[in-house]
Amino acid sequence: MSTFLNIHSAEEYASAFLQKLVDYSPRVVSAFVVLIVGLYAIRLINRFVKRVMIQRALDPTLSKFLADILLWALRVLLFVTFISRLGIETSSFVAILGAAGLAVGLSLQGSLSNFAGGMLIILFKPFRVGDTIEAQNVTGTVSEIQIFVTKLITGHNQTIFIPNGILSNGVIINYSMESIRKAELTLAISYDTDIRQAKEIITGIMAANPKVLKDPEPVVVVRELTAQSIILAVRPWSTNDDFGTMPSEILEACKAAFDKAGLSIQPYNVEVSRS
Template identity: 70%
Template sequence: MNLNPNQLTDYANTFITVLIDYSPKIISAFLILFVGLYVIRLINRFIRKLMIKRDLDPTLTKFLADILLWVLRVLLFVTFISNLGIETSSFVAILGAMGLAVGLSLQGSLSNFAGGMLIILFKPFKVNDTIEAQGVTGTVSEIQIFVTKLITANNQTIFIPNGSLSNGNIINYSLQKIRRADLTIAISYDTDIKKVKEIITAIFKNNPKVLQTPAPVVSVKNLTDSAIQLAVRPWATNEDFWDVYADTLESCKLAFDAAGIVTQPYVRESTKDNS
């Protein structure tokens, strides 16, 4: 196809005319886009500070702020394309159809979103709580829209989908202020039980991190073929729990050695003691 100079001139003039006619819309649309993004950031910061000032739960603050951020971005995008001259009604219809298709293909993500909402509403745990769920234990670092972020004791980061997390069993170790250590010490049948109980009771009294209310317990848990199993159960605050756990075992071993008491290897029984 051969174009003569007159046709090229006509096309160029038409392009320039259209560009001039639409340039105000294009400029205003991009101006609205850039200003809108800046305003959204300011609104998001203001809302976060306001919720923090009102002493709202940090988990709820971040979750609501993230949702607000994406809602404002969607509204800004619709305003942007509207100023470009694109019919928003047809766009919304297309967006709705796309949303349905995406929703069907991302059912897992929607389940995680719903799970996040349930966690925020019912608060089985919050940020900085130590929980056990889905076979892992860690401190809650962040509750995001789709996943919950845990930091383990050895500083590993674990992301658990909110859908499975909200539908599974959750052990919250931080919900109560104090916690009991459930230890089992096995001694031989030749050992004086009362003497062992006196030694362990003295260890509890000499450890300032062991709470005396509720009172720590030392009792016979089970009589096996090879040993007498003692249930050793001191109470401690959440902050001191692992110190009490380790100190009790170490102090018992040292005290038993000094008293000539022989401990037996402990074999865990299949039946759990939940008392």
């Protein structure tokens, strides 16, 4: 008798399960249809937005940033729609998601600061990709501006990542924002040297170098008189492209011209006071 009741109960459970499955299957099918169509629509929208940004000639970093935000916002919206189609109460889910987001936000305050710093850099553009900058005691060429960090490539081909939070709140020297740069070179000559002759030699060298600009005019001035020597400041201008090699060419030509003229370059000693 008990065996008969067990079989009967199992048949009832199976029948109820199948009935529930049949009743719930339209929701599952419709939810997955919405998911598949939504993913395809998001892909089309993302491509369309990127194409519009390219046509409007927006900054590449800003375009990528906005496209990523739009992509994830649409994905979250699609996920909420998907679970709603499955019959899951979205209000409680959103409340749980909000509480989790608050907890994550409190634990990732540094990351949120970097995120805000990235937005400030992208919006106000103190530098762009390809610019040479100096920040946080590091000098390099901006390779990529990401949401949380900025990637620099140094002159030694080292990759450095600087968090956007401290980068946006610190001092940034952009060497590429202006098209030309001035070099500050120093030469030390002895007190026996004719200053006018030395200045004429240096001025002639700068005038003969095609990488030195004529406007602004390069100058040579006496910067300092030390106990050992006279310090001359040599200030030539060049374009950013020529600035890497121009200073060394000027110094090398000055050494050769001074040797030919019988003038000596003194060692540049820094005096250290002792208490």
